[in-house]
C-alpha cells in the first residue's frame with residue numbers, strides 16, 4: 001500500500017515541480033490532477049495541486065471519468081459511493097482514454113503499482129497478472145498469451161490490497 005495514497009504505490013506516484021495551480025504554494029509535495037477544480041484559475045483540465053487542495057471539496061473528476069468509475073464500483077463492490085469518493089481525491093497517475101476503468105478486488109480498488117520495466121517484462125505479465133477490462137477478463141489464456149504493447153507505459157499494473165490477486169490493464173495512449 002502506498003504511504004501517501006492508499007491506491008497508488010509510492011513508486012508509481014508522480015509529483016510535480018510547479019506551484020499549486022489553485023493556491024500557489026510551492027511547499028510540500030504537489031501532484032498532477034486532471035479534472036474540475038473550483039477556485040483554480042488554470043484554464044485546463046490539467047492541474048497541479050498541493051495536498052491540501054487535492055484532498056478538498058474543490059476537486060471533481062471529469063464527469064465521464066466519475067461516471068465510468070461509479071459503474072465499475074456498482075458492479076464489483078458493495079460500497080460504490082465510498083469507492084467513487086476515494087477516487088475523486090487521488091492524483092492523476094495515468095490517462096484514461098475515453099473509458100474510465102480501475103480494477104476492483106476484495107470489495108476495494110486495487111493499488112496501481114506502475115508499468116512493466118520493458119517489453120520482456122511485459123511479455124511475462126499475463127503469467128502473474130489477470131487482465132482487467134471493465135472486469136476480470138480472459139483468465140483461461142493467461143499461460144499462453146503474450147502481451148507485446150507498443151509502449152510498456154500503456155500497460156498498467158495493479159495489486160489487490162486484500163489478497164494475492166494482480167491485474168493488468170492495457171491502455172493504449
Ligand SMILES: [Zn+2]
Pocket residue numbers: 020021022023024025049050051052053054
Ligand atoms: Zn494548493
Ligand SMILES: [Zn+2]
Pocket residue numbers: 105106160161162163164165
Ligand atoms: Zn483481492
